[in-house]
Amino acid sequence: MAAQTEHDVIIVGAGIIGLATAQKLQEGGRRVTLIDRKGIARETSERNAGGLAFSDIMPLATAGMLSKVPRWLLDPLGPLTIPAGYFPRIFPWLLRFWRAGWPDRVEASIRAQAALMHLARDEMATTVSACGLEHMVNSDGSLELYESEAAFKAALPGWRRREAAGIPFEHVRGSRLAELQPGLSSRFVAGTFVPSWQSVADPYEFAKAIADDVLERGGGFIEANVTQVRPAEGGVTVDLTDGRQLTGNRAVIAAGAWSKPLAARLGDHIPLETERGYNTTLPPDAFDLRTFLVFGEHGFVISRLSSGIRVGGAVELGGLTRKPNYARADAMLKKAADFLPGLKTEGGTQWMGFRPSLPDTLPAIGFSRASRDIIYAFGHGHLGLTQSAATGRLIRDLITGAQPPIDLAPFSPQRF
Missing domain, CATH: 3.50.50.60 (FAD/NAD(P)-binding domain)
Incomplete structure (x- = not known):
């Protein structure tokens, strides 16, 4: 029994x-x-x-992402970093990550x-x-941004795979880009808008x-x-x-x-490895954000929440016990100010969280x-x-x- x-x-x-x-x-x-x-x-x-x-x-x-890893790892505040002392521990995971590519x-x-x-x-x-x-869900779409024609072309295979999966999107430039998100830096030559x-x-x-x-x-x-x-x-x-x-x-x-x-x-x-992600939440009036912005080449996003404008992302593979390195949040915020010249960067609160990654x-x-x-x-x-x-x-x-x-x-x- x-x-x-x-x-x-x-x-x-x-x-x-x-x-x-x-x-x-x-x-x-x-x-x-x-x-x-x-x-x-x-x-x-x-x-x-x-x-x-x-x-x-x-x-x-x-293949495209793996080719960027060596360059990213050379920048201690870039989209991907691994503290030097953590390499021996994470090496088996990195081998599996490489094979997954x-x-x-x-x-x-x-x-x-x-x-x-x-x-x-x-x-x-x-x-x-x-x-x-229902009142807590917004349907404002997302906009991935590219700083060069080369970056835009490199992203196209991934969008073709999304198209095959039935995911709607729109490649945009010029006035359409500015319409979707006013106030962008002129450095962005194109974007991809996902209305869903x-x-x-x-x-x-x-x-x-x-x-x-x-x-x-x-x-x-x-x-x-x-x-x-x-x-x-x-x-x-x-x-x-x-x-x-x-x-x-x-x-x-x-x-x-x-x-x-x-x-x-x-x-x-x-x-299972730990992606340590960082963000800064700015006051709601920090910027007139119209859609969810994705900066794929830099590994971070900017989102509009009821609590404010959140600038966050990047990956630090460093386990659960290492102290936070908020210089990474500072670096993302500095880039965000370059990408959105009207962004008010004062009054933000920083945070670090753990993403469980396979x-x-x-x-x-x-x-x-x-x-x-x-x-x-x-x-x-x-x-x-x-x-x-x-x-x-x-x-x-x-x-x-x-x-x-x-x-x-x-x-x-x-x-x-």
Whole structure:
């Protein structure tokens, strides 16, 4: 006879992935308990750029991107940096990242990402409707900018792949470029506008609104640090640092950058690395931003939120314990002022967060090696908000035994 458990589904991590998973599981009739060491949406989900990047189907590792890496690494404040002392630790991840850029892997990754993004758009719309969050979603599009004809031409293969995936866009120049975003520097010769791009008014408020809906529907929340998730008779046991042990029927590990050691204790050595992203949030009147701006050559974006104008991005592969290097945020803000000459750079607040990144840009979604009662949902990189509702739907299907709407093989936690 199976042991009685105190919880149904325990979700480790109350960021946007964990919250969206909880919401979808409740739709499927399951009871949920969320656990997080810092509170609801208090890590990366609190201060990201707020983009719903459903058009972002290209993996980070492509031939064009890999060719830029050596030049970027020479700039300590550039789009990509790795502290010198961290190279030995990250070298195996870099090898996998390099292999993910081979043509066969890139094509497979694009197919998988496109399928997930199609599901993400549909499932996010369902979540927004179910939680009454329509007022928190903006549909102002995005504009990727190019400083030279060479940069524009280099981007065209990626746009052709998006076109094949049914993603609408418009290449723009001159007066059309100025119409979409007045006040741009004259250095930009062209842009690509994605009209279907959406963003949320504020990522923290959006996540908190989902959390409020989950809690109002009977969900539980425990603020605690999880040390281990393990199989047990009739379900799972979750060990907390304060000595408590919670029992449940199922567990979902959605702890973002902190998921790696929990998976390792279950026998899954997943090459999860930490992208340390920086941003500065300026007052709302810092600039008249009309659309979400993407500066691909420089690795950062500028977004308009209810809390202000956010300038952020770039990648620092440096783990979880190194002190923040806010000079990176300063460098992005300086570039932003060059790109938007009217930008007011005073009065900003800086932030650094951890993006959980896998070498092939695809998340880990699936059962653990140790037990089918323990499921992984992490590794979304900079696409966590975008893919949160789709991930929740897929986790719900795995737990309830329903047929997932997409092939989950490319997202298998054991694919490495």
